[in-house]
Structures are given as structure tokens and as C-alpha cells.
Amino acid sequence: MRTKFPSMRQTLVATFMMVSCESEMSARAEGLGNGFVFLSEIDPTVIQDMRYAGNNNFTGRPLPGYGSAQCVVKTPVADALKRVQAELAARKLSLKMLDCYRPIRAVQAMVQWVGDSKITGDKNYFPRTKKSALINQGYIASRSGHSTGTVLDLTLVDLNVSADGANDPIGSGPCIAEDNGRAPDELDMGTSFDCFDPKSATFSSxxxxxxxxxxxxxxxxxxxxxxxxxxxxxxxxxxxxASSGAFDFDIPAKPKS
Structure with a gap:
């Protein structure tokens, strides 16, 4: 009996389907997809302090959708951050990620927080700005680029400085003060992260x-x-x-290797 071997086209199609299935299974196993990756899998040396996964943020509580304190971004973004980190290494500096992908539901929770007059909020984060004006003044967005996985919040840390207490809350002083709640290893940028104040403008005088x-x-x-x-x-x-739209999946815990 003559054995019928598959054609080259059939072999290629089968191989493609197998690879696609494996990729899809891997994405499902990690709780990701749509081109998202864990930054720590691309560059584990980047420091992470995902502020909205805990209480150390302007709302005082974790935001919905932050199932874990992991920085999740689109793959090209992670690759670019890896190149940034490599350049910083020569200066004994490192990136510290403060927020990466932000689920749509977290964005909505921020907007609701602004509009809830029953919640006064922590004035340390907006000492000279009215809470009700945070959206109009461009500090909190009703639609955020963070939800696309291509927008980031970050700072720089000095690797020669001890990181003890690096994740402590902002403290009792305003974010614009000299002692503004920065972690001890962070470079002094003049304000702390999420300081909703004109002093946070990049080229503030x-x-x-x-x-x-x-x-x-x-x-x-x-x-x-x-x-x-x-x-x-x-x-x-x-x-x-170009972003590929906004997403609303929960940020999962990184799978154990």
C-alpha cells in the first residue's frame, strides 16, 4: 500500500496551527493576550512599585482590576524599557515602575472618586488644587492611555542608595514639600508621584x-x-x-516558573 505523505502546504499549515495553539494556551495560562507581557519576564532588573495595587496612592486603597502588583505592558514597550534599563545600568541607576497597564475599571474608579463629594481624599496629593477640578485640570483622565498598555508612570532610583522604606506611604506632608514622600532611593524630582499640582509640570520653574x-x-x-x-x-x-484600543482585563499574578 502506498503511503500518502502530506504536502509541503499541509505541513506548513499544521505547523502554524500548532504554534498558534501553543501561543494561545500560553497566553491563557498567564492570563494575558493581545500582545501584553509581564515586564519582569522581559527584564527582571527593573524595579516595580505598583502603587494602585495597594493603599499607597491618592485614593488610599487598591483600585479594581489590580489583581497583582505586576507591571504589564505591550511587548514593544517592554523591549524599549529593557533598552532604557541597559543604558541606566552604566550610571548605577534603575527604572522604578509606578504604574503600567491600567484596566478600564480602575480608570472609572478614579473618575468616580473625583466626583464623590463624600470622600475628601488625601490633600497631601493635591495641596493647591481642588479635588473636583482634578479632571478638568488634566491630572485624572476619564479615558486613560494606560489602558492600552503603552503608557507608563515611572521614576529613577539610585542603586547606590539603600531602598529601606522604599514603599512607605507618602507621609503627613504635602507632595510639594521638600520632604515630599519620595522613597529614599529615588532621585529628587521636586515632587512625589501623583502630585496633582503645577509643581509637577515637567519644566516647572x-x-x-x-x-x-x-x-x-x-x-x-x-x-x-x-x-x-x-x-x-x-x-x-x-x-x-499606534495603540490597539483600551482593555479591561484583571492584572493577574505572574505564573510561577
Missing amino acids: EITKQQQQNRAILVALMGRHGFSNYKREWWHFSFRS
Whole structure:
């Protein structure tokens, strides 16, 4: 009996289907898909302090959708961040990620928080701005680029400085004060993260020359690797690529290897 061997086309199709199924199974196993990856799988040296996964943020509680404190981004973004981190290593500096992909439900929770007059909020985060004006003044968005997986909040840390207490809450002082709640290992940017105040504008004239220099280092570095800064917030960067829409999946725990 003559054995019938599959054609080259049939072999290629079968191989493609097998690879596609394996990729889909892997994505399902990790709780990801649509081109998202865990940043720690691309570069485990990047420091992460996912502020909205815990209580250390302007709402004082974890936001919905943050099932774990993992930075999740689109693959090209992760690859670019890996290049940024490699350049920083020569200076004994590191990225610290403060927020990455943000589920739509978390964005909605922020908007609801602004509109809820029964919640006064922590004035340390907006000492000179009315809580009700945070959306109109461009600090909180009703639709956020974070939900596309291409927008990030981050800062720089000095690897020569001890990180003890790095994740402590902002403290009792306003975010614009000299002692503004920065972690001890972070470079002094003039304000803490999520400081909804004119002083957080990237080129604010209210900050010192050293703080201006630290912000300039961050903006220039990120710019070389495809990221543009949001002028109202020195910590906010967008990857210069077309986004593929917003998402609302829960951020899962990273699978154990």
C-alpha cells in the first residue's frame, strides 16, 4: 500500500496551527493576550512599585482590576524599557515602575472618586488644587492611555542608595514639600508621584536646578527610546506607537516558573 505523505502546504499549515495553539494556551495560562507581557519576564532588573495595587496612592486603597502588583505592558514597550534599563545600568541607576497597564475599571474608579463629594481624599496629593477640578485640570483622565498598555508612570532610583522604606506611604506632608514622600532611593524630582499640582509640570520653574536636571535626564533618556513625556506630570510617558484600543482585563499574578 502506498503511503500518502502530506504536502509541503499541509505541513506548513499544521505547523502554524500548532504554534498558534501553543501561543494561545500560553497566553491563557498567564492570563494575558493581545500582545501584553509581564515586564519582569522581559527584564527582571527593573524595579516595580505598583502603587494602585495597594493603599499607597491618592485614593488610599487598591483600585479594581489590580489583581497583582505586576507591571504589564505591550511587548514593544517592554523591549524599549529593557533598552532604557541597559543604558541606566552604566550610571548605577534603575527604572522604578509606578504604574503600567491600567484596566478600564480602575480608570472609572478614579473618575468616580473625583466626583464623590463624600470622600475628601488625601490633600497631601493635591495641596493647591481642588479635588473636583482634578479632571478638568488634566491630572485624572476619564479615558486613560494606560489602558492600552503603552503608557507608563515611572521614576529613577539610585542603586547606590539603600531602598529601606522604599514603599512607605507618602507621609503627613504635602507632595510639594521638600520632604515630599519620595522613597529614599529615588532621585529628587521636586515632587512625589501623583502630585496633582503645577509643581509637577515637567519644566516647572518652582523646582531647584538639581531637580530640573534629574527630570531632564529622565525625559531625555526615555525620549531616546521612543517615549514622550506628558508636560503636566514629569513621571508620565507614552510610547510612540499606534495603540490597539483600551482593555479591561484583571492584572493577574505572574505564573510561577
